[in-house]
Structures are given as C-alpha cells and as structure tokens.
Amino acid sequence: MRAGPIWPVTLECGDLVLRPIRYRDKKEWTEVRSRNSEWLAPWEASNPDPAGGLPDYRQMVRSLKSQAAQATALPFVITERIATAGSPAIIGQLTVSSIVWGSAMMATLGYWVDRGRAGHGIAPTAVAMVTDHCFRTLGLHRMEINIRPENGPSLRVVEKLGFRDEGYRPRYLHINGEWADHRSFALTAEEVPDGLLRPWLALRPS
Numbered sequence: 001m002r003a004g005p006i007w008p009v010t011l012e013c014g015d016l017v018l019r020p021i022r023y024r025d026k027k028e029w030t031e032v033r034s035r036n037s038e039w040l041a042p043w044e045a046s047n048p049d050p051a052g053g054l055p056d057y058r059q060m061v062r063s064l065k066s067q068a069a070q071a072t073a074l075p076f077v078i079t080e081r082i083a084t085a086g087s088p089a090i091i092g093q094l095t096v097s098s099i100v101w102g103s104a105m106m107a108t109l110g111y112w113v114d115r116g117r118a119g120h121g122i123a124p125t126a127v128a129m130v131t132d133h134c135f136r137t138l139g140l141h142r143m144e145i146n147i148r149p150e151n152g153p154s155l156r157v158v159e160k161l162g163f164r165d166e167g168y169r170p171r172y173l174h175i176n177g178e179w180a181d182h183r184s185f186a187l188t189a190e191e192v193p194d195g196l197l198r199p200w201l202a203l204r205p206s
Helices: 023-035 037-043 057-069 122-137 152-161 197-203
Strands: 011-013 016-020 074-080 089-100 106-113 142-147 164-175 178-188
Touching: 011 122, 016 122, 023 037, 023 057, 023 089, 057 074, 074 122, 089 122, 106 122, 122 142, 122 152, 122 197, 142 152, 142 164, 152 178, 152 197
Parallel strands: 106 142
Antiparallel strands: 011 016, 016 074, 074 089, 089 106, 142 178, 164 178
C-alpha cells in the first residue's frame, strides 16, 4: 500500500530512465514530437468538440502535475542514456492515468516512443518497469492499456508482456478526429507474482 505522496519518482533500467516530465523539457519534447508527427498522428488523441483543441505543452504539463499532486497520475518521459549526450535524451512518454484507490486500486497506462527507437524493446521495458512499480510499490491491483486494433506496434508490446485481452470497446476514445474502437488489455498483480520486468528481460533478445 502507498504511504504518503506517490510523486515524483524516477525509475531506471540499464540505459533507460523514466523521470517526471518538466516545463523545461518543452524544446526537446516538441522536437521529438515534431519529428514523429506522421508516425504518431493515427493514434493521437483529439477533441470531439469541433470548436475545441488540445492543450499546448505548458497546459499539458500543468494538468499532469496537478493530477500527480492529487495521486491520480504518474506522468513520465522516457529517456535514454546516449554516449554522445550529456544527459539522457527524451525518446518517448508514458503516463499512468485515472488512478483509482479504495476498493478498485487500478489505473490506465498509455505511451508513445520515437520511431527511431521503435523495435528495440524500449516500450515493453518501460511498461514493465512502471507496472511493477505500480503493483509492488504503490500497491495497485490492476493495470489497463487500451489500444487501437490497427496499432500493430502497441499490440506487440502488450502481447510480449502477457497482458490479457479483454475485448473490444466500441467508439471508446476520440482519436485523430473520430470516435475510435479500442481493444482493452489488463493485468492484475496476482497474475504476475514475479513482476513483469525480470521475465521480460530474460526473454528479450540481446
């Protein structure tokens, strides 16, 4: 069970470092997102209000920080240590959201990774790190991930980690300008008594 504040926290595994998103990350985060705009566009959340829009970077970080302070979210950037860089470079983002305590003890997880680092085990490693943290440190019971049926790379992440397919959610989220169907995947703490990270690293190709 959690005791006191749940945020901020930094998680590390080899060269991979998951840390809190910051206002001063704007330039680097924006560059990565811009470089990956076409890669991420089909899975991008959108506003169903025709007159509405998405928050800018500062508004997004302010909202995420507020949710973290209320113990309802864990907003990480995924960074990687690179020999030629002075500090770990941003290569993606992972957010645990909709954390519910009490009798539910559950949360939802979402992520994206730089296309140039896709296929290198970054996303499954990050998901495993955070899921283990939520189960073992925070005492959560259930983690859920919702994915577009057409999103092959993300489907491979949950398949590699053994998330259970719970079926379709028709018109579940507004994505890329329309209400889109999703497949829901989940794990409970009892299903992974040894955690996710250690088994995944043991199976991960070198």
